Amino acid sequence: MIKAGLDIGNSKISCVVADYKNAEEINILSLHSIPTNNVKKDIILNYKNILEQLKHLILESEKKSQTKLNSINLNISLLNSTSHYYDSEINIKNEQLSELHLKKIINQSEYFKNNDNNKFEVFNNILSYEIDNNSYFNVPIGNYSDKAKIYFYKILLQKKYIENYSQLFKDLQINIENYIPSPLSSSLSSLTKDEKELGTICINLGHSTSSISIFKNNKFIFGDAISIGSNNVTLDIARGVSTTIASAERLKTLYGSLISSPSDDHEIIEIPIISGNQNSFKQITRSNLNSIIKPRIEETLEMLWQKIRDNNHNNKNLKNLVITGGGSQLDNIEKYVETIFASSTRVACPINLNNLPKDFCKPNYSDIAGTVIFNPNFYKISFLEKKKNLSKKQGIMGFFTWLDQYI
Numbered sequence: 001m002i003k004a005g006l007d008i009g010n011s012k013i014s015c016v017v018a019d020y021k022n023a024e025e026i027n028i029l030s031l032h033s034i035p036t037n038n039v040k041k042d043i044i045l046n047y048k049n050i051l052e053q054l055k056h057l058i059l060e061s062e063k064k065s066q067t068k069l070n071s072i073n074l075n076i077s078l079l080n081s082t083s084h085y086y087d088s089e090i091n092i093k094n095e096q097l098s099e100l101h102l103k104k105i106i107n108q109s110e111y112f113k114n115n116d117n118n119k120f121e122v123f124n125n126i127l128s129y130e131i132d133n134n135s136y137f138n139v140p141i142g143n144y145s146d147k148a149k150i151y152f153y154k155i156l157l158q159k160k161y162i163e164n165y166s167q168l169f170k171d172l173q174i175n176i177e178n179y180i181p182s183p184l185s186s187s188l189s190s191l192t193k194d195e196k197e198l199g200t201i202c203i204n205l206g207h208s209t210s211s212i213s214i215f216k217n218n219k220f221i222f223g224d225a226i227s228i229g230s231n232n233v234t235l236d237i238a239r240g241v242s243t244t245i246a247s248a249e250r251l252k253t254l255y256g257s258l259i260s261s262p263s264d265d266h267e268i269i270e271i272p273i274i275s276g277n278q279n280s281f282k283q284i285t286r287s288n289l290n291s292i293i294k295p296r297i298e299e300t301l302e303m304l305w306q307k308i309r310d311n312n313h314n315n316k317n318l319k320n321l322v323i324t325g326g327g328s329q330l331d332n333i334e335k336y337v338e339t340i341f342a343s344s345t346r347v348a349c350p351i352n353l354n355n356l357p358k359d360f361c362k363p364n365y366s367d368i369a370g371t372v373i374f375n376p377n378f379y380k381i382s383f384l385e386k387k388k389n390l391s392k393k394q395g396i397m398g399f400f401t402w403l404d405q406y407i
Contacts (some may be wrong), residue, residue, distance in 0.1 A: 023373070130148070
């Protein structure tokens with residue numbers, strides 16, 4: 001099966017095409033990325049230009065993969081999203097739990113409801129089941145119990161934001177098969193099987209936004225984003241030492257560090273200054289540079305940690321943290337993150353992909369890589385899907401059967 005994924009970022013747009021055989025065998029056929037300045041904090045600044053760039057990107061991807069693309073998985077930012085946790089329960093008086101009981105719980109919950117027409121549901125799934133106050137993470141059908149409860153997690157976005165991107169692909173005559181929350185994509189390509197099971201925070205430090213996600217018991221239990229990224233560090237440096245943006249990016253990449261050493265006070269760096277004379281330079285110390293970088297990174301991490309606290313995940317004993325995205329390549333960032341989150345930390349590149357070109361085995365391609373790892377069936381409720389397919393085949397009689405089992 002051929003899968004294609006697309007990511008529209010704030011500094012680049014990327015497209016990946018893969019031959020998906022199963023979760024363990026995903027062969028990359030092509031991965032192409034081009035820079036863009038037509039998107040800022042996930043808002044399209046120039047519709048015509050981004051449309052032309054997407055046409056070029058898709059054409060190049062089709063040539064490299066020798067595949068015609070008719071549909072794609074699209075990464076979607078969770079900036080300004082709403083996380084909504086809800087639950088539903090029934091009393092069953094020592095009956096054996098069946099699919100019918102679970103369908104009744106789901107039907108009386110908010111699972112099928114969207115009370116705000118201005119919101120788009122980008123994610124909705126079951127987190128866990130509770131049978132007589134005991135928690136289960138797989139479907140506990142067959143147990144005798146008195147009370148059954150299901151916990152759910154839903155992510156909502158502004159519908160107009162989705163419509164902007166939907167229109168782009170209508171104009172390109174390409175179907176959007178799945179909208180994938182970008183933090184979920186980053187996690188899928190960065191976390192190991194054990195990390196997903198044991199409980200892990202995944203942070204993606206992007207260009208203009210940073211995202212956070214949490215996996216536990218092999219479930220995606222939280223995702224969100226903030227409008228601060230590694231480019232903010234670059235701009236802080238440019239303003240702080242009065243140099244060009246290009247020079248600031250170079251300073252950040254080559255000399256920036258989050259852990260200071262005594263020698264930093266004596267290490268001199270020569271930088272160009274903003275003036276009409278291209279040969280004007282001045283000197284700063286490495287400690288000057290690091291004193292600009294550290295507060296911004298600390299602010300970013302604190303804001304992401306606040307997102308965790310606001311959604312009551314700070315007490316879930318999460319001792320593992322994976323950091324990815326372009327900003328994760330700052331020197332000594334693992335040690336710095338460990339201090340703030342009190343978690344074992346590692347920097348991650350995309351994993352679980354065969355034939356991934358070496359140039360793309362970098363943290364800043366984790367989000368695009370996850371679009372072809374994403375398996376929508378994993379996030380569907382299997383017994384609901386079976387009934388839905390059956391009702392389609394049975395026509396009007398199937399519809400009344402569906403009504404009978406849901407009400």
